[in-house]
Amino acid sequence: MGERLKDIHLSKSSVTDRVRTVNIQTAHCPNGCDLMCEDIKIHDLNSICVKIHYKDQEGLLHIDPEFGSYEHISEVAIPDGEVVRFSCPHCGVSLVDESETCRTCSAPVFTMILPNEGEVSGCLRKGCFDHTLKIESFEVLQLRIDEDFVKVIM
Ligand SMILES: [Zn+2]
Ligand SMILES: [Zn+2]
Incomplete structure (x- = not known):
């Protein structure tokens, strides 16, 4: 039993090591507003702040910038299966x-x-988990070759 737990732990940390190279450090809305938030940190990293809209509710959502980690902080509670919208908290443009x-x-x-x-894109349905990171920079080209894309849970 102890052996099994150890195996699981090791495989999890190897995944984390691989994806750590793609922490998001900068993210912009289509109008160029900086979406990074220094005030709310997740894993000691600046979170990505978007405005989340669900029915008649809206609030801020701080997205975990570490891929493979899902410790997002939302002001609005969203039931699983519901579809939300994101917008820029600065200029209001739809994301x-x-x-x-x-x-x-x-x-x-x-x-x-x-x-x-x-760019990074992802499904707006809570609990769908189909999220894709499209990386164009040369430094992370290796990652793209390895996996084609990285799935991210939000
Ligand atoms: Zn904006
Ligand atoms: Zn989906």
């Missing part, structure tokens, strides 16, 4: 990507710009 839908559940997706690196 919903009208040109794409989730490959898993067909819900709308959001996109954020990662300057000089690419």
